[in-house]
Amino acid sequence: MADGTVLVGASGKIGGRAVPGTEHAELRVLRRRRPWQLFSAALTLAVLATVAWSLVNNPNIQIDLVREYIFAPIILKGVLVTIYLTVVAIAVGVAGGVVLAIMRLSDNVVLSGIARFYVWIFRGTPMLVQLIFWAYAGAVYPMISIGVPFTGTVFWSAQTADLINPMMAALLALTFNQVAYASEIIRAGILSVDHGQSEAAHSLGMGPLRTMRRIVLPQAMRTIIPPMGNDVISMLKTTSLVSVIGGQDLMTTVQFIYSENFQVIPLLIVASLWYLFLTSLLAFPQSWLERRYGRGVALQNRGRV
Missing domain, CATH: 1.10.3720.10 (MetI-like)
Incomplete structure (x- = not known):
């Protein structure tokens, strides 16, 4: 499917092919694992945290004056x-x-x-x-x-x-x-x-x-x-x-x-x-x-x- 999910029906087939052990399984949704999504999210958060830390600790910004x-x-x-x-x-x-x-x-x-x-x-x-x-x-x-x-x-x-x-x-x-x-x-x-x-x-x-x-x-x-x-x-x-x-x-x-x-x-x-x-x-x-x-x-x- 377009959203990355796979439907397994009662027939135990995916795309016309039989899946062992699913002959009598009920209809369920199997989501594909996408480790790259977790990696990209963690990388983005790390970059944002680094930028925020550099801004807060930058002496040229003078956070004290901003607070004042x-x-x-x-x-x-x-x-x-x-x-x-x-x-x-x-x-x-x-x-x-x-x-x-x-x-x-x-x-x-x-x-x-x-x-x-x-x-x-x-x-x-x-x-x-x-x-x-x-x-x-x-x-x-x-x-x-x-x-x-x-x-x-x-x-x-x-x-x-x-x-x-x-x-x-x-x-x-x-x-x-x-x-x-x-x-x-x-x-x-x-x-x-x-x-x-x-x-x-x-x-x-x-x-x-x-x-x-x-x-x-x-x-x-x-x-x-x-x-x-x-x-x-x-x-x-x-x-x-x-x-x-x-x-x-x-x-x-x-x-x-x-x-x-x-x-x-x-x-x-x-x-x-x-x-x-x-x-x-x-x-x-x-x-x-x-x-x-x-x-x-x-x-x-x-x-x-």
Whole structure:
């Protein structure tokens, strides 16, 4: 068999050949011994243990400094800012992505064209460029005003530099970019649902919005959750680019500290440990959502077996 097992039947034959002493044996499974699997696993563990030991005992890493800064208040503040940026960007990005995906799938040429143009702009330019652009938006529009167009009447105005500080620039760049990527993921999920589901809902008197909310999106979640979960983890790591505009996130804080004490490697290890911890936490809700929205498929596949 493909999994390396051998079936011995009541006839006492394997592959048509009789096996002595098995004339009256019951059906059982014999697993082939694979000593190379145990050897490769032991070798891998030995290599990992050696690497871990060399890192812990390497004086250049300075484990004492890592322990000193890993839970330092200034580091924890940067971690909270990173979490805040991620949560806001994902929440707004998913909400805007649903709207943009529906616009993209619309028969209205104007709405579909706007959605295509938006995705083309924000998915086609680097995240770093977008961050710097928002940080220096005041160079393009020094003043932001609200009034009657083409008449010169202004009801409210303020300087752009006062409104778009580094934190606001980071939020704008991350959310606008996330909307573009989330919309494509959601659009793919909607397209994965059979069109007959929508037709059946319409035959029952459901409107387009209700059909989308009650029928299409719940089924599309099975396709949306895995790539969206990866996108959330990617967004968490992308927040490190905010350091180029001084957004006070984890990476910005780490760079500020090692620019003063010149302990680059220990502080980069601190940042890496926090990013690993946060991304590991995000894997749990993703797994739970995948199980929840994949229950019907799991039961169906189990029935086939």
